[in-house]
Amino acid sequence: MKFILALHTDDGVKYGVIVPDLPGCFSAGDTLDEALDMAKEAIDAHYELMVEKGIEIPKAGTLAEHKADPDLADAVWAIVDVDVEKYSKAVRLNISLPEGLVRNIDEYASAHHMTRSGFLAKAAQEAMKEG
Secondary structure, X not given: OEEEEEEEOOOOOOEEEEOOOOOXXXXXXXXXXXXXXXXXXXXXXXXXXXXXXXXXXXXXXXXXXXXXXXXXXXXXXXXXXXOOHHHOOOOOOOOOOOHHHHHHHHHHHHHOOOOHHHHHHHHHHHHHHOO
16 A cells, blocks of 8 residues: 655754654654655554454545645655555455366465465455556
8 A cells, every 4th residue: 555755854864754644653764765655664663453353444645635735835745665465364256267267376376386366365455456
């Protein structure tokens, strides 16, 4: 999942990071690269805690909405991708597919050390990335 970051710096080297879509989630780094890496770790931990405590995950805002926030007016903006799907509860589905396609999916998944569900989830995520 992609997360928008608002970065702040006083010296152009060290950065503080705010994750506007996850209230209370922030981080920092001694370099821009470190700040981005630390932000990913903070997002992962924050998201996991919210799910564990049953706290509703807020709807993500757009970059334009965040840029309009006067508290974030001087921010440098970045976007990071963090795998938070692992914290989502699995949902059982009942779908119908042609028998030959199911056989092909199972053969492909098995050859790639995946389950049918894992393959279908990955295929869906890839399809949605494309647009």
